[in-house]
Amino acid sequence: MSHATTTDVQDDRPRTTPEPRTGGLSSRSLPRWAPLGFAAVSLALGVGIGAAAGWHSRTQWGLLAALLFLAISYAATTAVENQRQAKDRLATSVVWVCFLAAVVPLASLLWTTVSRGAERLDGYFLTHSMAGVLGFEDTGGVYHALIGTLEQVGIATVISAPLGLLTAVYLVEYGKGSLAKAVTFFVDVMTGIPSIVAGLFILSIMLMAKIEPSGLMGALALTILMVPVVVRSTEEMLKLVPNELREASLALGIPKWRTILKVVLPTAIGGITTGVMLAIARIAGETAPIILLVFGSQLINTNPFSGAQSSLPFYIYEQYKVGEAASYDRAWAAALVLIAFVMILNLAARGIARWKAPRTGR
Amino acid sequence: MASTTPLDLPPAPPAPRGRPGSTGRAGDKIFIGLSRGSGILLLVVMASIAVFLSYRAVLAISKDEGNFLTTLDWNPAGDPPVFGIAVLLFGTVVSSVIAMVIAVPVAIGIALFISHYAPRKLAAPLGYVIDLLAAVPSIVYGIWGALVLVPYLEGLNLWLDQFFGWTYVFEKTEVGIPRSLFTVGILLAIMILPIVTSVSREVFLQVPKMNEEAALALGATRWEVIRLSVLPFGRSGIISASMLGLGRALGETMAVATVLSPSFIISLHVLDPGGGTFAQNIAAGFGEADEFGRDALIASGLVLFVLTLLVNGAARLIIARRKEYSGANA
Amino acid sequence: MAKRIDVGGLTAYYGSHKAIEDISMTVEPRSVTAFIGPSGCGKSTFLRTLNRMHEVTPGGRVEGKVLLDDEDLYGSGVDPVTVRRTVGMVFQRPNPFPTMSIFDNVAAGLRLNGSYRKNQLADIVEKSLRGANLWNEVKDRLNKPGSGLSGGQQQRLCIARAIAVEPDVLLMDEPCSALDPISTLAIEDLIGELKERFTIVIVTHNMQQAARVSDRTAFFNLAAVGKPGRLVEIDETERIFSNPSVQATEDYISGRFG
Numbered sequence: 001m002s003h004a005t006t007t008d009v010q011d012d013r014p015r016t017t018p019e020p021r022t023g024g025l026s027s028r029s030l031p032r033w034a035p036l037g038f039a040a041v042s043l044a045l046g047v048g049i050g051a052a053a054g055w056h057s058r059t060q061w062g063l064l065a066a067l068l069f070l071a072i073s074y075a076a077t078t079a080v081e082n083q084r085q086a087k088d089r090l091a092t093s094v095v096w097v098c099f100l101a102a103v104v105p106l107a108s109l110l111w112t113t114v115s116r117g118a119e120r121l122d123g124y125f126l127t128h129s130m131a132g133v134l135g136f137e138d139t140g141g142v143y144h145a146l147i148g149t150l151e152q153v154g155i156a157t158v159i160s161a162p163l164g165l166l167t168a169v170y171l172v173e174y175g176k177g178s179l180a181k182a183v184t185f186f187v188d189v190m191t192g193i194p195s196i197v198a199g200l201f202i203l204s205i206m207l208m209a210k211i212e213p214s215g216l217m218g219a220l221a222l223t224i225l226m227v228p229v230v231v232r233s234t235e236e237m238l239k240l241v242p243n244e245l246r247e248a249s250l251a252l253g254i255p256k257w258r259t260i261l262k263v264v265l266p267t268a269i270g271g272i273t274t275g276v277m278l279a280i281a282r283i284a285g286e287t288a289p290i291i292l293l294v295f296g297s298q299l300i301n302t303n304p305f306s307g308a309q310s311s312l313p314f315y316i317y318e319q320y321k322v323g324e325a326a327s328y329d330r331a332w333a334a335a336l337v338l339i340a341f342v343m344i345l346n347l348a349a350r351g352i353a354r355w356k357a358p359r360t361g362r
Numbered sequence: 363m364a365s366t367t368p369l370d371l372p373p374a375p376p377a378p379r380g381r382p383g384s385t386g387r388a389g390d391k392i393f394i395g396l397s398r399g400s401g402i403l404l405l406v407v408m409a410s411i412a413v414f415l416s417y418r419a420v421l422a423i424s425k426d427e428g429n430f431l432t433t434l435d436w437n438p439a440g441d442p443p444v445f446g447i448a449v450l451l452f453g454t455v456v457s458s459v460i461a462m463v464i465a466v467p468v469a470i471g472i473a474l475f476i477s478h479y480a481p482r483k484l485a486a487p488l489g490y491v492i493d494l495l496a497a498v499p500s501i502v503y504g505i506w507g508a509l510v511l512v513p514y515l516e517g518l519n520l521w522l523d524q525f526f527g528w529t530y531v532f533e534k535t536e537v538g539i540p541r542s543l544f545t546v547g548i549l550l551a552i553m554i555l556p557i558v559t560s561v562s563r564e565v566f567l568q569v570p571k572m573n574e575e576a577a578l579a580l581g582a583t584r585w586e587v588i589r590l591s592v593l594p595f596g597r598s599g600i601i602s603a604s605m606l607g608l609g610r611a612l613g614e615t616m617a618v619a620t621v622l623s624p625s626f627i628i629s630l631h632v633l634d635p636g637g638g639t640f641a642q643n644i645a646a647g648f649g650e651a652d653e654f655g656r657d658a659l660i661a662s663g664l665v666l667f668v669l670t671l672l673v674n675g676a677a678r679l680i681i682a683r684r685k686e687y688s689g690a691n692a
Numbered sequence: 693m694a695k696r697i698d699v700g701g702l703t704a705y706y707g708s709h710k711a712i713e714d715i716s717m718t719v720e721p722r723s724v725t726a727f728i729g730p731s732g733c734g735k736s737t738f739l740r741t742l743n744r745m746h747e748v749t750p751g752g753r754v755e756g757k758v759l760l761d762d763e764d765l766y767g768s769g770v771d772p773v774t775v776r777r778t779v780g781m782v783f784q785r786p787n788p789f790p791t792m793s794i795f796d797n798v799a800a801g802l803r804l805n806g807s808y809r810k811n812q813l814a815d816i817v818e819k820s821l822r823g824a825n826l827w828n829e830v831k832d833r834l835n836k837p838g839s840g841l842s843g844g845q846q847q848r849l850c851i852a853r854a855i856a857v858e859p860d861v862l863l864m865d866e867p868c869s870a871l872d873p874i875s876t877l878a879i880e881d882l883i884g885e886l887k888e889r890f891t892i893v894i895v896t897h898n899m900q901q902a903a904r905v906s907d908r909t910a911f912f913n914l915a916a917v918g919k920p921g922r923l924v925e926i927d928e929t930e931r932i933f934s935n936p937s938v939q940a941t942e943d944y945i946s947g948r949f950g
Contacts, residue, residue, distance in 0.1 A: 025760070025778065026769040059518045084583055084773075084804070091585035095479050098471025102559075105552045106495055109506045163400050170397035183401040186408045192606075192674040193667070194613020196641045197411070200663040204414040207653060224411075227404065257393035278497070285499020288615040291645055313501040313616070320505045320620060328509065335502045342497050350490075482750060572787040576850070578748060580801035580857065581777025590800060594791035 030080050035073060035093070042068035062104070066097045110339075117336025120329040126337070130298040130310075135322035142334050144300040145315035148215060149341075151304040152294070152311055153284050155219035156226050161276050163223075164230025171231070172238040173260055190228040198224040199289030206293070213295040215304030218311070221289035226279045233275025237268040270356020277349035281342045287313035312338045411667070419661035422654065430661065435626055436643065438651070438658035445658050447665055452628045453543055453637035454666070457618065458611040460547025460632065465554050466604045472555070473562035478588060489563060496556035504620035507549040508541075512621060515540050515548065519633050534633045541623035544632040546639075549617050554607035561606060565599025566592055598681045605677030609670050615641035640666035694721040694891045695761040695778075695860040697742065702756030703920075704734070704741050706749065711737045713920040714756075717910060719861075724883060724892045726902035726929065729912030730944065734921025735895050738912070739863050742893065743779035744772040760860065777805060780859035780890075784866045786846035788838035788853070794821075795834040797849055801857040816856055824852035825882050844875020851882065855890070862886065864894040868901065880905050899945060903933050911941045 046065025055061065073093050077086035120138075128141035167187070171180055198221045206217060241264050249259040265272070290296070295308040296318055310318075312334055319331035423430050425443055433446025476488050516539070523534035573591040582590060593600075618639050624646060625636040638646075644659045651659060697719040704712045712734035719725045727735040740746040741754050744765060758765040765775050788797045798817045802808055808816070817834075821827040826848040830841070838849050847867055854862060864883070868876040883905045886892060896902050902909050910926035925938050936942050943949055 025763050025765065025771070025774050026767060027771055027774065029769065029771065055517060055521060059514070060521050084586070088583035088585040091588070092479060095471045095475045098468045099475040099480075102468055102472050102552075102555055105511070106555070108510060109498070109503065109552075110495075112506055112510050113502060163403065166397040166400035167404055170394075170401045174394055174397060175401070179398070179401065182405060186405055188678070189671060189674060190404070190408060192609040192670050193411070194609075194615070194641060194670055196613060196615045196644050197415075197663050197667045197670070200644070200660050201411045201414055203656065204418045204660055207418065207656065208414075224407065231404075255387070255390055257389045260393070281497050285497075285501060287499070287501045287504075288641065288645055292648055313499055316501050316505060317616060317620070320508065328505075331505055335505060338499055339502060342499060343494060346494055346497050570787075572783055572785055573789065575745065575748070575781075575783060576787040576789065576853075577800075579743065579745060579776055579781035579783070580804060580853065581773050581775075582804055583773050586804055590789060590804075594789070597791075 027082075028080055029085070030077060034076070035089070038073045038076065038093075039069055042066075042072055062101075066101065069093060070097065113332060113335050113339055116329070116332035117334075117339075120333035121336055125330075125333055129300045130315075131300070133298070135327050136324040138326040138329065140330060142312065142315055142330070142337060144297065145310040145312045145334065146337070147300060147302055148294065148297075148304075148309035148311040148314075149284060149338075151302075152215045152219045152222060152290070152309070153280055155216060155304060156222035156283055157276070157280055159219070159223045160226040160230050160279065164227045164276075164279075165234055165272065167227070167231045168234035168238055169260060169265075171235055173256070173264070187228045187231045190224070191232065193224065194288075195221070195225055195286045196288040196292070198222075199292040202289070203292050212306070213293055213308055214306050215294055215301075215309040217293035218290050218309070219304065221293055222283040222286060225286060225289075226283045229279040229282060230276055233278065234268075234272050237271030237275065238264060240271065241267045270352055273356075274349040274353040277345050277352070281345040281349070284342055284345070285313050285338060287311075287317055290314040291317070312341070415660055415664045415667060418657045419664045422657035422661045425654070426658070434628060436647070436658075438655045443654065443658070447640070447662050449626050449628055450638050450640045450643050450662055451665070453622075454612055454639040454641075454669070456632060456637070457543045457546040457550060457639060458608055460544060461550035461554060461611045462604065462608055464548065464551035465558055465607060466600075468551075469555050469558035469603070469607070470562055470600060472559045473566055474588060474592070476559075476563050477566035478584065478592065489560075492556050492559050492563070496560050498556075500553060500614060501616040501620075503549060503553045504616040504618075507545070507552075507617055508620040511549055511552075512539060512541060512545055515545055519544070523633060531630055531632055533631055535631055536634045538635065539623075540633060541621060541635045542633050543622070543637045546618050546622050547632070549621055550611045550614055553614065553617055554610050557610065558603045558607040561603035562596065562600055565596040565603070568599075569595045601680050602677050605673055605680075608673050612670055612673065613641055613666060614639075615645050618642035619645045640669075694889060696721045697861060697891065697893075698759040698762075699742075700757045700759070702738070702741060702754065702758060704737050704746055704754045705752070707751035710920040712741075712912075713915075713922050715923045717923060717926050719891060719893055720908070721891045722887055722889070723907040724887045724894060724905050725926075726906035726909045727893065727895045727912060728897075728899060728902050728909060728944075729921070729924075730914070730949065731897075732921070733912040733914050735910075735912045736865055737921070739865055739893060739895050740781075742861070742863055743781055744775045745781065747772070777801075777857060778859055779861040779863060780854035780857065781863045782847070782850050782854055782865065782867045785870045786843060786850050788841075788846050788849050790837070790839045792838060793835045794830050794838045794841070794849060797838045798852050798856050801853060805857060817852075820852040820856035821849075823855050823886070824848040825878060825885075826852055842875070844871050844878055847871060847875070847879060848882065851879075851886075855886065859890065861891040861893065864892065866895050866897060869897060876901070899933075903929060909933070911936070911938075911944065913940055913944070 043065045045068050046061050050061035050064060070090060070093050074086050074090045077089045125141040126146070127143050129144035130140045133140035167183065171184060175183070201224065202217050202221045205211070211217065245263055245267060246259055249263045250256065290311045291314060294311065294314065296314050297308040297310050301307050301309050316331045316334045316338065319327040319334065422438065426445055427442035428435060428444035428446050430446055432448050433444055434448055436445045437443065438445045476485050476492070480488060519534060519540045522532045526532040527534065569592050573595060574587050577587040577590040619642045622638065622642055623635040624638040624642060626638065627636050629636060640662050644663055647659060648656065699715060699717050702712070702715045703710060715738060727739065729735050737746060742758060746752045746754060754766060760778065764770065789800060792800065795817055798820050799813055802813060802816060818827060821830065826845060829845060838846065841849060868879050871879065880901065883892060883894065894905065906929045908926060909929040909932040911924045911932065912921050913924045914921050924940055925936065927937070932941060933945060936945065
């Protein structure tokens, strides 16, 4: 039976379907290269019109080309296919244009930082402070700022990681009722606090207790920014630990706190580490609280508990404000160091997440 | 390590100890105490942020000879001290609105690109790169904005003035470098793009396969699938992503401080230099402020704090309501 | 309206993995054809090649042809969107659009395919809901969300949504597997009514269901573990269940494996 059908079908082979039947399945359509063609045409038009009108900024050329591209592909598709296909193509085009429009500034940002930063970045830059260096001189380095950043971020992490971890454990493992709800809500609120407000809060304490600026004060503000991030990410990770594991352990008569310490946390440790590292990466770039609380310094101060310090982001801002060619170079170089620091943390964190993920998922 | 620990359990139980129950109970108590304590500590910190800021703000505002809300000046060191937040509020809102108008649609576009349009091999690395970009510190955006973007936008500003000057908003009355609220808005848009994209993309990827297939099986084009199932499903996610971005834009300090050429005026000519934002004013004015001046800045910071709280709260409410009516004929 | 399906030498892949191999069969119009077979034998994959949903899955591709009244679904110049508009589908789990009302769910396909006047739309929605035996249960709450209905009602809503655009063929992928027995019965009755108007193909795990609702039954099986699925035989349902021509079919039906 089925074999008979097969031969029938194959006898039908000359199925050129020449005429696009109305109501049939096939319809007229633009060739596959059409979008590329439209893009080329509109790019040429955009550049042509832009150059003819004497617009200087290529931003406008690009914008014009993008608009032309949208218009041409919509019109052509409406003419050849139909309105639905045209809308579909318009959406596709818009999405591509969005993507390309965003790539340009973000790529420029990374490219500028890397290329300008590499000019000045060397061993000398990493190992010298700005002591005695005037703004226009092209010596000096970032060593004191590096120390400041590492110490401030280190202190913030030492406080935030356990605090955030414990809070997350409370929310996931114990939390019920209004206290847990309140904590959840305010952790969300804290996530949205602008860094400058966190800085002002510590500042208000300093004003009242007559405390002088120091690395520690900056670290406390960074802690306020870091804790909610750690809580959120740890919470997500703990929720991923299957309940069966907890029950298996509890059923063995193991108390809950040991279950959490020995079963739940180890299972989620990869994800938790990732979350903490991402949080570090986030606060390492914070500038505003440092301006208010650490005050900045040209000198090496290895004691975070007393006296002004610098930090990488603060250093960038400071060098930018000096406004000399040499200080701009230093700012870019420091920006490159900062971005490298943040990126390495990010990549390492994601590496850990990937490395640990299959095991926890088993 | 992680996976072997559960297997290590059998030797771990309290067998060798004399009274297994009691150690467990004491341990449990300590552990609960610690973790609950951390939660409470967070609440205390939150409360004290509000209390301390308000206290210092009241100290400052009580001596303000101007109107804190409407005065178009910031001179707490003067005699009498006069300062008001009108300019800062205006500048903060305008620059953030510009940033949102530009960033949100583009971010949704990119998120859709990554989740539904990009070639599959490209999609995962792209998402990765976007996440990395979200981690670029704002000060780096700041110096890039000041040293690269600002000169670059000069042409665009002239062009906008030439063709859209009649709208008043885009009229350029001062020649010169565009260290304006408009430029700040564009820079903020670029800054919040990665985070809004990243959150939206995650939501779009969570749309249940069966919802998309329902649309496909009705003969929907790709765009119609997105309109019928992806966007409705992702709506609350888009809103929360946008609010997250807005929160960042409102409180952004460094990018504004480096790019804007501040002045205490309110002008709807967004292309002209001038204006200010809360965060920028605090960072810029802090250096030369005395203790009273700092209190005045804290007062303005309190307003920023409340503003971001309102935005976050609104986002939360919207999402909660969406959830409630998630099936409604919206 | 109801059209005949001719499948010739159809092979479907997921990436480099061959899921089904060289399947040929004919599905008569205005009849119910049931696909049965053990899990993983490719019957659902095959069903999804009949409206080009298979290629939506990453890596999914197809060789061979599927003729719908002599027109090849996989011919060049054929728009998969048009194919899916012509060959409706109902899924394993009811999937109404969660943000839409009952009315909008049924009208969704119509709105995609053209503009209708309000009362026209209302007529078609009512007709489709009646066709899906759901009208009486929902006529007072058409503006309520479709996700508020029970599972069985949701599945009938999905059927109403599928038949509202008047497809030529209706594919059903285990439409009752997520439902309770009473809802299942309601759907089975409905299938009996719908076959007056549509060509229906149903995948089912439940052999009693195949026996109850279908006119013809196709038995699919894996050639061996790790090998692609294939069509063992297709025949009148009565014969398949009483006197199949292949031993494997009898073994499966009598419960010796699967």
